[in-house]
Amino acid sequence: MHPVARAWFDRRTYRSRPDDAALAERKRALGTTVSVVVPARDEEASVGRVVAALLPLTVPASPDDVPLVDELVVLDSDSTDATAERARAAGAVVHAAADVAPSAGTRRGKGEAMWKSLFVTSGDVVVFADADLVDPDPLYVTGLLAPLLDDPDVLLVKGFYDRPAPGEPDGSAGGGRVTELLTRPVLAHWFPEVGGVVQPLAGEWAARRALLEELSFPCGYGVEVAVLLDTALRYGVDAVAQADLGRRDHRHQDQAGLGRMALQVLHAASLRHAPAAADVARSTLTQFVRRDGQVVPDPHDVDVEERPPAVVVPEYGQARGLALDAAG
Numbered sequence: 001m002h003p004v005a006r007a008w009f010d011r012r013t014y015r016s017r018p019d020d021a022a023l024a025e026r027k028r029a030l031g032t033t034v035s036v037v038v039p040a041r042d043e044e045a046s047v048g049r050v051v052a053a054l055l056p057l058t059v060p061a062s063p064d065d066v067p068l069v070d071e072l073v074v075l076d077s078d079s080t081d082a083t084a085e086r087a088r089a090a091g092a093v094v095h096a097a098a099d100v101a102p103s104a105g106t107r108r109g110k111g112e113a114m115w116k117s118l119f120v121t122s123g124d125v126v127v128f129a130d131a132d133l134v135d136p137d138p139l140y141v142t143g144l145l146a147p148l149l150d151d152p153d154v155l156l157v158k159g160f161y162d163r164p165a166p167g168e169p170d171g172s173a174g175g176g177r178v179t180e181l182l183t184r185p186v187l188a189h190w191f192p193e194v195g196g197v198v199q200p201l202a203g204e205w206a207a208r209r210a211l212l213e214e215l216s217f218p219c220g221y222g223v224e225v226a227v228l229l230d231t232a233l234r235y236g237v238d239a240v241a242q243a244d245l246g247r248r249d250h251r252h253q254d255q256a257g258l259g260r261m262a263l264q265v266l267h268a269a270s271l272r273h274a275p276a277a278a279d280v281a282r283s284t285l286t287q288f289v290r291r292d293g294q295v296v297p298d299p300h301d302v303d304v305e306e307r308p309p310a311v312v313v314p315e316y317g318q319a320r321g322l323a324l325d326a327a328g
């Protein structure tokens with residue numbers, strides 16, 4: 001491992017499960033507010049379970065305490081099923097991505113939903129968690145909050161965990177196929193100082209709003225690697241921390257879907273390695289399938305477009321003004 005990555009790994013890896021009461025007291029002392037955002041596309045089967053697992057964090061442990069989470073928002077990403085209804089029934093605030101800042105247009109993708117979430121949340125810290133988690137744990141939120149409430153120099157916290165392989169729910173490895181087969185090698189090759197991050201693509205991560213609103217967001221699955229690299233490149237790797245969240249399983253995509261995801265991740269990383277191709281909005285990936293007995297090309301138009309930093313979007317300033325007014 002690169003010596004910078006090794007030193008970072010020893011210094012910025014948080015392993016112990018935080019004490020929720022102490023965390024709430026720290027949050028109160030700092031006056032920090034926290035938004036949890038769950039981006040969800042067609043997750044009717046699991047979003048209610050995820051919301052139900054995290055909702056208790058929005059309730060103070062006692063009347064004199066502050067809650068660990070001030071708002072729990074599901075960002076409905078063009079779902080075609082009952083995701084929004086299930087999320088609302090479970091207690092979340094739900095926004096449809098297409099309805100947020102409509103004058104900024106609408107694009108598909110996870111990163112688009114996360115970028116739009118900045119317009120409809122008010123927390124100083126934003127925590128992201130996926131909607132397809134098999135066994136969601138409040139630790140996915142509290143473990144990510146601890147480093148941010150502990151150290152003002154930490155701007156971004158990535159979760160890490162054992163990740164079972166598809167079809168092996170009791171396993172402890174084999175998941176994170178795009179992480180292990182593309183992202184880790186790419187980071188080793190182009191960004192070795194970031195090589196200490198165990199799960200660079202983890203969908204459970206948290207960051208200060210002041211960081212998020214100044215970063216561009218790939219509209220698709222490149223969002224996690226982009227935020228990680230932009231943070232480390234702009235503020236140094238010490239602005240990043242990582243927290244052990246134990247174990248995480250989720251609904252797995254098929255290999256072809258991950259191939260298209262891999263192109264989005266590769267494009268986002270390559271832009272940070274050599275910005276020359278910044279104007280490319282779409283890439284084509286030709287995969288292959290057997291149809292009617294014949295193997296034929298299966299071309300896919302893959303979106304690699306990025307949203308600009310929210311701070312340069314007029315609707316964001318208006319939304320922030322409203323949110324701050326509402327917060328008093």
Ligand SMILES: O=c1ccn([C@@H]2O[C@H](COP(=O)(O)OP(=O)(O)O)[C@@H](O)[C@H]2O)c(=O)[nH]1
Binds near residue numbers: 042109132
């Ligand atoms: O266009 C999209 C694609 C995905 N997601 C959400 O992003 C998270 C991670 O997506 P997915 O499970 O497809 O990725 P994987 O975990 O398989 O890498 C899930 O909560 C999805 O519902 C989203 O909000 N919009």
Ligand SMILES: O=C(O)[C@@H](COP(=O)(O)O)O[C@H]1O[C@H](CO)[C@@H](O)[C@H](O)[C@H]1O
Binds near residue numbers: 166201224250
């Ligand atoms: O880490 C990975 O390789 C992918 C796929 O995981 P699996 O091979 O399905 O366990 O999952 C992550 O990648 C996405 C792109 O960054 C994130 O959006 C997901 O939240 C994360 O699960």
